[in-house]
Amino acid sequence: MTPIQTLKKTGALVLGAALFATGALPADVVETKNGSRITGKVSQIDAGAVVIATDYAGDIKIKQSEIASITTDTPINARLADGRVLNGSIASTAAPGEIVLSGPAGATTTARLGDFKETWAPGAKDPELVRRERKWSFEASMDVAGKTGNSEQIGTSFSLRATLASSFDKLQLHTGYDRQITDAEKSAELFRLGADYQRNFSARFSWYARDETGFDRVKDISLYNTAAAGFGHDVIKNEIATLTFRAGLSHRYENYGTNHDPITGAKIIDDLSEPGIDLGLNNQLTMKTWSVVNRITCTPAFNDFGLYRIYHESYIELPLASPRWKFRVGVSNDYNSRPVPGVGRLDTTYFARLLLTWK
Numbered sequence: 001m002t003p004i005q006t007l008k009k010t011g012a013l014v015l016g017a018a019l020f021a022t023g024a025l026p027a028d029v030v031e032t033k034n035g036s037r038i039t040g041k042v043s044q045i046d047a048g049a050v051v052i053a054t055d056y057a058g059d060i061k062i063k064q065s066e067i068a069s070i071t072t073d074t075p076i077n078a079r080l081a082d083g084r085v086l087n088g089s090i091a092s093t094a095a096p097g098e099i100v101l102s103g104p105a106g107a108t109t110t111a112r113l114g115d116f117k118e119t120w121a122p123g124a125k126d127p128e129l130v131r132r133e134r135k136w137s138f139e140a141s142m143d144v145a146g147k148t149g150n151s152e153q154i155g156t157s158f159s160l161r162a163t164l165a166s167s168f169d170k171l172q173l174h175t176g177y178d179r180q181i182t183d184a185e186k187s188a189e190l191f192r193l194g195a196d197y198q199r200n201f202s203a204r205f206s207w208y209a210r211d212e213t214g215f216d217r218v219k220d221i222s223l224y225n226t227a228a229a230g231f232g233h234d235v236i237k238n239e240i241a242t243l244t245f246r247a248g249l250s251h252r253y254e255n256y257g258t259n260h261d262p263i264t265g266a267k268i269i270d271d272l273s274e275p276g277i278d279l280g281l282n283n284q285l286t287m288k289t290w291s292v293v294n295r296i297t298c299t300p301a302f303n304d305f306g307l308y309r310i311y312h313e314s315y316i317e318l319p320l321a322s323p324r325w326k327f328r329v330g331v332s333n334d335y336n337s338r339p340v341p342g343v344g345r346l347d348t349t350y351f352a353r354l355l356l357t358w359k
Contacts, residue, residue, distance in 0.1 A: 028052060028072040030062060038062070042072050042090075046118040064113050068092075070099060078119045079128070080111060087122065131167035138162050141328075141353040155180035155188070159353075169199040178349075189217035198232060206232040208246060220340045222257035226250060226299060226309075228278035240287065246280035250299045252309065256340055269340050274301040276308070291317045293330075310335040317355075326355040 028042040030052050040054035050062050050070065069092035078086050078101065088103035093110070101109045118127055142158040159176035173195050180188035194212030201207065209229040215222055230248015237243075254272040276299050283294040293315055300308035315330025334347045 028074075029070070030067060031069045032062065032066050033068045034066075042070065042076070042119075043121075044119060045078070045113070045116040048114070050113075064097075067113065068096075070113070075103075075122055076119050077122060077124075077126070079117045080115045081117050082115070085126075128167075134164050134166045134169075135359065136162065136164050137357065137359045139326075139355050139357045141355045143351075143353060152184070153180065153182045153187075169197070172196045186218065191215050204234045204237065206234070206244075208232050208248070219336075219343050220256055221254050223253075223255040225253045228299070230278055232280075241285045242283065244280075244282045246278065246282070248278040250276050250278035252276060252299055252301070272307075274303065274307065276301040289319065293317070306337060308337050315351075324357055326357060328353045328355055 027039040030038045030040075030042070030050060032038070038052055038054065038060060040052045040060070042050060043053050043059070044051040045064075048064050050064060050067060051059050052062070053059050070090055071092065072090045075088050076090065080086065086101050086103060086109055088101040088107075088109070090099050090101055092099050097113050099111060099113055101111065103109065120127055138161070140158075140160045142156075144154075144156050155178070157176065157178040159174070161172065161174040163173075164171040175193045176191070178188055178190045180186075192212055192214035194210065194214075196208065196210040198206050198208040207230070211225070211227045213223070213225040215224065228248055228250035230246055232244050232246045235243045235245060252272060252274050256269055256271060279298045279300075281294070281296045283292075285292045294313070296310070296312045298308060298310045300306075311332070311334050313330065313332040315328050317326050317328045319326050329352045330350075332349045332351070334349075336343075336345055339345055
């Protein structure tokens, strides 16, 4: 036997002995109640399931109720339902659904598999810290529409919204301008600038503060402002849907600066400045290929519940080929129970907009 052949044979024997001594390459093992044994790398334990990454079938998601035992070769970080954060390797006990997490210096913790809220790899960032990070997102749109023939019409509008959101709060800043000329007469001119802040103080409850100011030339409102603050409750809150009710206090101000008698100069109608109630409903449904948003607010005055304003907006949003571009179509209604003389109570707007979004 040549020296090279001897070296190859010795190397093979050493490798075989090493594999025999260790039994197998490091791997996590999940055994199910029907007798299946899955080896790989446990990447996630949460939401009633265990995800194990395998070389032969990719990620496999198994219901926790179907797991007989689970063992990890390497430590993981785990957050339990009671808020504790632990680090260690996992092994099942003889009791069904019970596991032992072995940490540094031999410390052990016994818990139910269903108590695991989430897990993450050592060295990775805590998911809760990631969720609490505030991140900006933006959207902008601009429309230009015209018509000729029996009537001449041209309209322009733009809007911009910036959102700073985390898992516990959300700040929304928005502005917009709409102007339309029909047969040389101004039929719409509206500007608005507003902010809305919401902070969760529990899983389902929050407080909020909002303010919007602007003008509406056609309705003869030279300046308006609506400020409100109160509490919100999430009736529905999950990954795809939210339904939030709001209730609080408000103050509504409208200045009719140009509404004067041409002879006496006296105002035809007094400016509005009324404290009142603020009621709101926000709903959002987000699917893979579309989303729907519904918003409605109502601000009746304390002194006269017949004096109120209702604003409603509903739209559906569809992503386009580029993830930055979206198409939005919807309707909005603005109802003022007591407008200035000569102005209708209800304005309804139908819109179709192309949105540019970025982060």
